[in-house]
Amino acid sequence: MSDLNAVTAAEAPGPAANRPRHGGSPAKPRSLAGDAWLDLRASKIFWVAAVLVVVILLMALWPSLFTSADPRACDLADKNAGAADGAPFGFDFQGCNVYARTVYGARDSLIVGLSATVIAGVIGLLVGLAAGYFGGWLDALLSRFVDVVLGVPFLLAAIVLANRLSNGQQDNGVLAVTLTLGLLGWTTSARVMRSAVIAAKGQDYVAAARMLGASPARQMFRHVLPNSIGPFLVVLTLLLGINIASESTLSYLGVGLKGDAISWGTAIAEAGPYVRTVAGPVVWPSVFLAVTVLAFIMLGDAIRDAFDPKLR
Amino acid sequence: MFRYIVRRLLQMVLTFFGATFLVYALMFANQDDPYQALAGERPLSESQRAALDAKFHFDDPFLVQYWHYVKGLLTGDLGMSLTQRPISAMLADAWPITIKLALLSVLIAAVIAISAGVLSGVRRGGVFDNVTLVVTLIVLALPIVVLAPLAQVIFGVQLGWFPVTVTRDAGLWDLLLPALVLGTLVIATELRVTRSSVAENMRADYVRTARAKGLTGKRVIGVHVLRNSLIPVITLIGVDIGALMSGAIVTEGVFNIPGVGYNLFRGIRTEDGPLVVGFVSVLVIVFLVINLIVDLLYAALDPRIRYE
Amino acid sequence: MDFNPQAPLLQVNDMHVEFRTRDGVARAVNGVNLILRPGETLAVLGESGCGKSVTAQAIMGILDSPPAFVTKGEVLYRGVDLLRLPENERRQVRANRIAMIFQDALSALNPVYSVGFQIGELFRTHRGLSRSEAKRRAIELLDQVRIPDAKNRVDDYPHQFSGGMRQRVMIAMALALDPDVLIADEPTTALDVTVQAQIMGLLAELQRERTMGLVLITHDMGVVADVADTIAVMYAGKVVEYAPVHDIYAHPAHPYTKALLESIPRLDFKGRGLNVIRGLPPALTDIPHGCPFHPRCAYARDVCRQDPPPPAYQIARNRIASCHFIREVLGV
Numbered sequence: 001m002s003d004l005n006a007v008t009a010a011e012a013p014g015p016a017a018n019r020p021r022h023g024g025s026p027a028k029p030r031s032l033a034g035d036a037w038l039d040l041r042a043s044k045i046f047w048v049a050a051v052l053v054v055v056i057l058l059m060a061l062w063p064s065l066f067t068s069a070d071p072r073a074c075d076l077a078d079k080n081a082g083a084a085d086g087a088p089f090g091f092d093f094q095g096c097n098v099y100a101r102t103v104y105g106a107r108d109s110l111i112v113g114l115s116a117t118v119i120a121g122v123i124g125l126l127v128g129l130a131a132g133y134f135g136g137w138l139d140a141l142l143s144r145f146v147d148v149v150l151g152v153p154f155l156l157a158a159i160v161l162a163n164r165l166s167n168g169q170q171d172n173g174v175l176a177v178t179l180t181l182g183l184l185g186w187t188t189s190a191r192v193m194r195s196a197v198i199a200a201k202g203q204d205y206v207a208a209a210r211m212l213g214a215s216p217a218r219q220m221f222r223h224v225l226p227n228s229i230g231p232f233l234v235v236l237t238l239l240l241g242i243n244i245a246s247e248s249t250l251s252y253l254g255v256g257l258k259g260d261a262i263s264w265g266t267a268i269a270e271a272g273p274y275v276r277t278v279a280g281p282v283v284w285p286s287v288f289l290a291v292t293v294l295a296f297i298m299l300g301d302a303i304r305d306a307f308d309p310k311l312r
Numbered sequence: 313m314f315r316y317i318v319r320r321l322l323q324m325v326l327t328f329f330g331a332t333f334l335v336y337a338l339m340f341a342n343q344d345d346p347y348q349a350l351a352g353e354r355p356l357s358e359s360q361r362a363a364l365d366a367k368f369h370f371d372d373p374f375l376v377q378y379w380h381y382v383k384g385l386l387t388g389d390l391g392m393s394l395t396q397r398p399i400s401a402m403l404a405d406a407w408p409i410t411i412k413l414a415l416l417s418v419l420i421a422a423v424i425a426i427s428a429g430v431l432s433g434v435r436r437g438g439v440f441d442n443v444t445l446v447v448t449l450i451v452l453a454l455p456i457v458v459l460a461p462l463a464q465v466i467f468g469v470q471l472g473w474f475p476v477t478v479t480r481d482a483g484l485w486d487l488l489l490p491a492l493v494l495g496t497l498v499i500a501t502e503l504r505v506t507r508s509s510v511a512e513n514m515r516a517d518y519v520r521t522a523r524a525k526g527l528t529g530k531r532v533i534g535v536h537v538l539r540n541s542l543i544p545v546i547t548l549i550g551v552d553i554g555a556l557m558s559g560a561i562v563t564e565g566v567f568n569i570p571g572v573g574y575n576l577f578r579g580i581r582t583e584d585g586p587l588v589v590g591f592v593s594v595l596v597i598v599f600l601v602i603n604l605i606v607d608l609l610y611a612a613l614d615p616r617i618r619y620e
Numbered sequence: 621m622d623f624n625p626q627a628p629l630l631q632v633n634d635m636h637v638e639f640r641t642r643d644g645v646a647r648a649v650n651g652v653n654l655i656l657r658p659g660e661t662l663a664v665l666g667e668s669g670c671g672k673s674v675t676a677q678a679i680m681g682i683l684d685s686p687p688a689f690v691t692k693g694e695v696l697y698r699g700v701d702l703l704r705l706p707e708n709e710r711r712q713v714r715a716n717r718i719a720m721i722f723q724d725a726l727s728a729l730n731p732v733y734s735v736g737f738q739i740g741e742l743f744r745t746h747r748g749l750s751r752s753e754a755k756r757r758a759i760e761l762l763d764q765v766r767i768p769d770a771k772n773r774v775d776d777y778p779h780q781f782s783g784g785m786r787q788r789v790m791i792a793m794a795l796a797l798d799p800d801v802l803i804a805d806e807p808t809t810a811l812d813v814t815v816q817a818q819i820m821g822l823l824a825e826l827q828r829e830r831t832m833g834l835v836l837i838t839h840d841m842g843v844v845a846d847v848a849d850t851i852a853v854m855y856a857g858k859v860v861e862y863a864p865v866h867d868i869y870a871h872p873a874h875p876y877t878k879a880l881l882e883s884i885p886r887l888d889f890k891g892r893g894l895n896v897i898r899g900l901p902p903a904l905t906d907i908p909h910g911c912p913f914h915p916r917c918a919y920a921r922d923v924c925r926q927d928p929p930p931p932a933y934q935i936a937r938n939r940i941a942s943c944h945f946i947r948e949v950l951g952v
Contacts, residue, residue: 148330155558245455286458294453517727526714
């Protein structure tokens with residue numbers, strides 16, 4: 001879970017370019033993206049995931065839509081109390097409203113997940129494009145570097161880096177965790193991008209563009225990139241889910257979000273010791289976390305299936 | 313084969329230095345106050361500072377510091393934790409139970425993943441296949457921080473099937489629940505890779521040949537498809553060891569298993585820098601060695617690699 | 621199994637095969653009739669997608685089902701309909717009675733087992749021989765197909781052989797259990813021209829030694845002329861012409877056969893334009909009404925577009941063609 005390589009290692013989609021689809025109907029050629037969209041629209045998993053993602057996004061943007069309670073207004077008098085009006089999940093050991101805290105927990109989780117994925121995506125895109133397109137010593141160097149980064153199990157590296165970045169910082173740790181996940185999570189997307197570029201580069205139409213005198217930049221962005229981007233986006237979608245899970249794991253271990261940050265990971269960690277007295281404060285953030293991760297993984301899965309008909 | 317081994321060994325040496333350097337640099341490069349990096353918020357006495365200095369040589373240039381650190385790693389001298397215990401002794405104490413736990417979970421995961429993966433790969437699109445796809449999706453989405461406490465609550469506390477916590481000399485039965493939790497971390501990916509690998513190989517030409525040879529369906533799958541399909545799975549199991557190590561930190565923390573992960577968990581929480589650096593470095597080495605072994609296994613399974 | 625030694629070696633009657641896919645039903649084979657005698661070489665000729673490989677795999681019973689289904693017809697081996705045999709009996713027929721070799725030996729051989737294992741496997745599973753005995757037999761077979769230094773190469777893996785040598789391994793494997801019928805699906809297409817000749821020569825020789833029936837599936841008119849006794853020309857899943865090889869070359873009776881012959885480049889016609897067949901073979905999901913060849917046929921008239929597939933006319937003994945205008949094509 002905290003390891004994207006494991007999720008995508010052998011399943012990572014190859015470049016979908018040039019693969020014949022729906023054999024025997026040459027009548028109406030469709031673009032790959034258009035074709036993928038048609039497949040997506042028919043996929044139940046895609047719609048379930050999309051609805052979930054929209055709900056989670058709403059929750060992160062406007063938590064007050066879902067609850068009117070203040071997640072930070074805790075009253076020890078309510079300690080471990082059961083469900084009440086406006087607090088369907090009851091209260092935790094500090095008397096905080098579990099439902100409100102869980103709803104508000106979406107925001108930091110998503111901010112960290114999204115920004116870390118963007119950082120990782122940009123690094124992965126640049127490294128993958130450069131290694132794949134220019135090849136030679138640059139490719140060798142970058143690929144070895146990827147090997148080295150992958151030589152350190154992800155969470156171990158994340159613990160060290162997050163520890164380091166948050167040291168002495170008095171904030172709630174959002175920046176440190178985001179940087180940690182972003183700086184360590186780009187390897188798979190770089191690898192996928194690299195092999196997609198290499199495959200796309202070998203296609204005849206790119207050779208044709210080269211012979212017609214297109215500049216390297218034009219070849220790259222006009223011809224190679226559009227045909228390599230599908231698998232890359234799939235990896236990023238999956239990475240988003242994994243980053244959210246990793247954030248909670250780091251927060252759980254105490255090197256993630258802290259201070260006044262409200263996060264599912266910290267909630268699970270804080271309520272953990274009291275789980276035998278009252279399970280709700282552990283269970284509900286867990287459920288929200290799992291469903292969020294599930295939504296993004298499902299989304300990635302559905303998109304991959306749409307782009308990669310080979311595995312039907 | 314010989315050249316392959318030599319090349320892999322050289323690669324491992326390279327990755328070893330790269331990875332340890334990475335860990336060391338992440339921790340100490342450009343630190344204003346490396347002592348505080350090691351000790352976090354906790355105040356340090358003069359004697360503690362002196363001890364840290366003796367170990368980490370903070371006055372030397374960065375590369376020299378790194379060299380001392382690697383030398384320590386290779387000679388088994390990991391220095392002292394902030395609690396004044398030799399880290400190598402702590403490791404030696406913690407290893408046995410962690411190895412037991414890891415082996416058990418790798419085994420459970422591999423057996424379930426490979427058998428279920430073969431079944432759904434052979435009958436792709438069948439009921440079993442669709443059910444496993446949904447189940448793996450859900451399992452994939454369960455972070456270990458969710459899974460471990462929930463499993464403990466449900467199977468340990470509520471149902472009482474398994475012990476809630478585990479002691480140092482726990483038997484296999486005591487470790488079963490944590491091993492299952494840990495195994496689910498990797499089971500879904502291993503299953504999916506097995507499945508797609510089997511499904512792909514089922515369509516390979518050599519399978520048609522095997523059937524044309526009048527072999528039974530069992531033999532076609534068990535002998536011809538399986539060996540080819542296992543090649544990517546074996547590689548994945550190597551990568552998965554890394555995920556298991558990460559997962560072990562949380563799992564051992566939740567179940568109070570006094571292993572490597574638990575020590576690391578406590579080290580992180582108590583901001584015991586030397587302990588964290590030492591343990592992480594050793595785990596990185598273990599990870600690299602396991603991956604080397606997996607690579608050799610891979611060569612044994614695939615003659616195309618062996619003779620390249 | 622009660623095989624009747626008096627019955628024809630192999631006979632295919634009115635076989636239909638269809639593929640049921642997400643995008644519709646593809647009718648790959650639509651009523652194929654074939655007959656094969658011991659020692660005879662029957663060439664099945666046609667463009668890719670005409671159903672010749674599907675026919676072969678249906679005879680072997682190794683089509684993937686689903687999506688492929690044999691919907692009609694019979695495959696008689698010595699009088700026994702293989703399509704009605706239970707799977708475990710049918711399995712005994714494969715390799716023992718009817719064996720098959722494939723086009724691309726590199727992908728048709730399992731990459732992770734030695735060739736000795738893959739050949740010996742036949743003796744071990746079908747004859748119950750021990751590992752060492754099976755290996756000894758494998759070496760013998762590799763010798764017979766003239767692989768030099770067979771003793772030392774038996775433990776090598778497919779990727780260590782050259783293309784021609786790999787195809788020899790394939791042939792050794794097919795002949796291991798002394799089958800009466802060998803189906804060769806484009807055995808030389810993937811090979812260099814010089815190696816092609818060697819492999820065809822080897823096949824012909826082994827066939828003579830063993831009086832095997834050989835079904836040679838190919839799209840190469842050149843290969844056919846040298847080795848075949850009889851030719852079945854297939855188009856859109858049907859046999860459109862069936863005749864002894866000399867008759868077909870001298871007087872093709874079907875416009876498609878005629879067009880195929882005219883499209884062979886010939887040195888003595890140098891300088892003249894090459895006649896190619898216009899258009900493409902029909903999509904099997906959408907076979908034209910009437911005679912399936914009519915959109916590409918030089919002789920086509922209204923009747924060809926309207927009438928359901930024209931019947932097979934018996935032109936002479938052993939000669940059948942399926943066209944409304946056979947006389948015109950023959951030029952008599």
